[in-house]
Amino acid sequence: MDNAFYDRSCKMSELVTAHATLVMILRRMGIAMGFGNKSIDEVCRQYGVDTNFFLLISHIYTHDGYVPSREQILSTDMSQLVDYLRASHRYYVETRLPHIKSHLGAIASQLPERMATVFMRFFDDYMREVCEHFEHEEQNVYPHVEALQRGERDTRYSIDTFIDSHGNLEDKLADLLQIIFKYLPENLVGDDLVDVVYDILQVSHDLNKHSLIEEKILVPYVKHLELTTR
Amino acid sequence: MKTRVLIIEPSKVIVAGLMSLLHDQMRFKLMTPLSSLDTLTERLITDQPDVVIINPTLCASPSQLHLPAATATVALVYQYVEPAVLRHYDATIDIRDSQPTIIETIAEAASSQHAEQRSSNNYDLTKRETMVLVKVAMGLTNKEIADQLNVSVHTVMSHRKNIMSKTGIKSVAGLTVYAMLNNLIDENTVI
Numbered sequence: 001m002d003n004a005f006y007d008r009s010c011k012m013s014e015l016v017t018a019h020a021t022l023v024m025i026l027r028r029m030g031i032a033m034g035f036g037n038k039s040i041d042e043v044c045r046q047y048g049v050d051t052n053f054f055l056l057i058s059h060i061y062t063h064d065g066y067v068p069s070r071e072q073i074l075s076t077d078m079s080q081l082v083d084y085l086r087a088s089h090r091y092y093v094e095t096r097l098p099h100i101k102s103h104l105g106a107i108a109s110q111l112p113e114r115m116a117t118v119f120m121r122f123f124d125d126y127m128r129e130v131c132e133h134f135e136h137e138e139q140n141v142y143p144h145v146e147a148l149q150r151g152e153r154d155t156r157y158s159i160d161t162f163i164d165s166h167g168n169l170e171d172k173l174a175d176l177l178q179i180i181f182k183y184l185p186e187n188l189v190g191d192d193l194v195d196v197v198y199d200i201l202q203v204s205h206d207l208n209k210h211s212l213i214e215e216k217i218l219v220p221y222v223k224h225l226e227l228t229t230r
Numbered sequence: 231m232k233t234r235v236l237i238i239e240p241s242k243v244i245v246a247g248l249m250s251l252l253h254d255q256m257r258f259k260l261m262t263p264l265s266s267l268d269t270l271t272e273r274l275i276t277d278q279p280d281v282v283i284i285n286p287t288l289c290a291s292p293s294q295l296h297l298p299a300a301t302a303t304v305a306l307v308y309q310y311v312e313p314a315v316l317r318h319y320d321a322t323i324d325i326r327d328s329q330p331t332i333i334e335t336i337a338e339a340a341s342s343q344h345a346e347q348r349s350s351n352n353y354d355l356t357k358r359e360t361m362v363l364v365k366v367a368m369g370l371t372n373k374e375i376a377d378q379l380n381v382s383v384h385t386v387m388s389h390r391k392n393i394m395s396k397t398g399i400k401s402v403a404g405l406t407v408y409a410m411l412n413n414l415i416d417e418n419t420v421i
Contacts, residue, residue, distance in 0.1 A: 174400070
């Protein structure tokens with residue numbers, strides 16, 4: 001299976017052509033498009049991104065069910081991991097979810113008022129839940145990781161707490177899709193319905209990859225740091 | 231959302247009169263009227279009327295019009311029509327009715343038909359499941375629901391499992407939206 005993975009000498013454009021969803025991770029790592037025929041390694045160096053780290057995250061996206069080995073994780077420079085996760089959070093909270101909300105607003109404007117209110121409240125509550133989930137990580141988990149990376153061990157928090165409490169953010173989006181597919185009135189007009197379905201599918205997929213990165217990369221990495229830092 | 235109204239009536243005078251009564255009503259969107267049933271099939275597709283106002287002498291029964299189930303039928307009467315015929319319609323307006331009566335009758339026919347369509351479209355939830363769903367949407371716990379319905383918590387859980395598999399919706403928040411869209415609860419019920 002490993003030979004299906006792209007390596008550092010492949011052209012970045014080939015990787016992104018085969019897996020267009022990677023444009024999102026490029027953006028989060030600060031890599032601009034317009035890379036011509038440069039290799040993955042050349043592009044990563046140009047933007048100061050560790051190439052192994054880039055490939056590790058890419059492989060989560062390009063291979064469903066991929067779980068990197070402990071050796072791979074421990075041999076990879078993870079200094080940019082927390083920044084990457086924070087950038088993903090910003091993308092959901094500042095860009096994608098408000099965008100979905102504006103489509104839903106256009107749909108709700110065609111519903112009777114009381115239905116529109118409940119419909120929009122569902123998504124507002126969801127957005128609040130997502131924000132709280134992210135805030136918890138940014139205020140508790142990520143500072144813990146960064147402290148460990150500096151060689152400081154804060155025994156008040158342990159990554160085990162994170163594993164136990166890490167909630168799922170995709171289920172409510174799946175519910176929203178069911179509601180849109182099955183239960184909205186049939187006489188709604190406009191492109192918002194189709195647009196919002198695509199947007200929800202895209203953000204669900206990305207959220208799924210985001211939690212995989214946290215659970216399959218961040219957690220084993222931090223567990224290792226907790227054991228080796230004192 | 232405006233109620234889309236299609237008038238089917240041969241007399242131009244009657245059509246013009248009815249149109250002028252409904253014209254400045256913001257809640258109605260008037261489709262170009264038809265004088266016969268000839269092009270009705272096409273117009274049902276393009277106009278998607280919520281209400282069809284029709285002279286009952288044009289057809290023996292509105293079922294012949296093959297309207298979508300959610301479309302309300304209003305008989306437009308200006309001569310004697312047998313009550314047995316009128317019973318097939320959701321409502322009747324007489325041209326001698328006052329303007330407010332006519333408007334109210336049309337609006338009511340549209341909304342009741344819509345509500346009926348929705349509630350009968352309750353996607354195969356049994357009565358008991360619907361009761362449980364409403365209580366779930368109200369934010370009650372399994373224990374509270376079991377106490378109110380005089381059943382065991384286990385039974386409530388099994389109802390909830392069926393509700394989830396039939397609707398495809400897993401969260402309480404999502405089920406609340408479902409219940410509202412299907413007119414099973416009103417906004418005062420929602421906490």
